[in-house]
Amino acid sequence: MDLEEIAVPLSSIVCVTGANSMVGSHVVDQLLAFGYRVRGIVRSLQKSHWMLNHFNAKHEANKFELVVVTDLAIEGSLDAALQDCIALIHTASDVSFSPDPNIVIPSYINQVLCTLRSAHKTPSIKRFIFTSSSLAAASQTQPEEPYDLTPSSWNTLDLAAAWSPPPYDQPRDRFAKVYAASKVQAEQAFWQWMDENRPGFVGNSVLPGWVTGAPVDERQCFPRGVALMKGLWYGDRGYENVGPGHMVDAGDTGRLHVAAMARGDCSGERVFAYGWSRRWGELIKVWKEMYPDHDFPEPPPDEGCDMAAGRVTTRPRAEELLQWVHGTGFRPMEESLKELGDYFERDYKANTES
Known part of the structure; x- marks a missing residue:
């Protein structure tokens, strides 16, 4: 990290919402x-x-604190917690996975706007980073032709599906469409608010792909993606309901948030945290080679491929930010999968031997 390019001085206080989530932690x-x-x-x-206990033992003591805010969607609920902070990284999301868009989407948009308004009232805030998702840019339902992912890409396919007429419990994966649509509309609301209000802070968004790698601690809860991969490890085939897409290491996701916050020339950007293209067949093949004694399910037939593979136009910028903050690009898929696989293997042995 080049200290001359840092917009947020080291030792400053950074506020992170959703700090106990996989990405947040x-x-x-x-x-x-x-x-x-x-x-x-x-x-x-x-x-x-x-x-x-975890972070104060791993890093310098007394550099980490927790503040309880029970509902970020209440106007002003974050005001007190932002005092003396120089940056806000908003990773909190609606993970209720309700299939009803009327329940999820307006509430999440309101949460984001309340958080922005709290930051706007806090003179010390100079950077605001919004955690979006790869699902805000593109659906996991693949088109028939290759396409480019660009800063202007939006997931209009899942957005339309989420807002289609009820019943909301049909089709079975309606909840996933609603979650994707919530990320689309919340990020769009973020950028619209930034454009209309011209606050005194810089805004960026980070769009992580499917996050893999081990959690920071065994007490960490899993996001849906890692939970599906854990199910795969235990022989469950629920992963077959999710098409090809992009994955990223959890550590790289954290580093890209730091870069989007700290790098002075990163302003008004959508940072695509897309480490590598994901196909279940390839993932299972890698794990079978790493853990030959473990019984994995067979790859799904006719899985297809990610039609944006190799066509993420913003990936070089993300690589540049990683090089700046960490000295290297995206972590190789095999390393991240090995870390997660070792974690699952310990868990699997503990459960089968008890």
């Missing part, structure tokens, strides 16, 4: 590793208290 981990102080926002201290 890796963002916290990377911020502390680079020398920032972190104020993590969680809904329950009881469920997140492990983070204090």
Whole structure:
């Protein structure tokens, strides 16, 4: 990291919402590793208290604190927690996975706007990073022809499916379409608010692909993607309902949030955290070679491929940001899968031997 290019001085306080999530905890981990102080926002201290012991033992003591905000969608609920913070990284999301868009999407948009308005009222805030998703840019339902992913790409396919007429429990994966649509509309609301209000802080978004790699601690809860991969490890075939897409290492996701926050020339950007193209057949093949004694399900037949593979026009910029913040590009798929596989193997042995 070139200190001359840093927009957020080291030792500054950075506020991270959703700090106990998979992405949020890796963002916290990377911020502390680079020398920032972190104020993590969680809904329950009881469920997140492990983070204090974990991060204060791993990094310099007393650089990490937790603050409880039970509902970020309440106007002004974040005001007090933002005092003295120089940056806000908003990783919190709606993960209720309700199939009803009327329940999920307006509430999540309101949460994002409330968070922006709290930041706007806080003079010390100079950077605001919004955690979006690869699903905001493109659907996992693949088109028939190759296409380019660009900064102007939006997932209009899932957006239309999410808002199609009820019944909302049909089709069975309606909840996934609603989640994707929530990311589309929340990120669009973020950029619209930035354009209309011209705040005194810089805004960027980070769009992680399917996040893999091990959690920061065994008490960490899994996102849906890692939970599906854990199911695969145990022989469940639920992963077959999810088409090809992009994956990214959890550590790289955290580092790209740090870069989007700290790099002075990163302003008004959508940072695509797309490490590599994901096909279940390839993933299972890699794991079979790494763990020959483990019984994996067979790859899905006629899986197809990611039609944007090799056509993510923003990936070189993400590589550049990783090089700046970490000295290397995206972590190889095999390393990330090995780390996660070792974690699952320990869990599998503990459960089968008990």
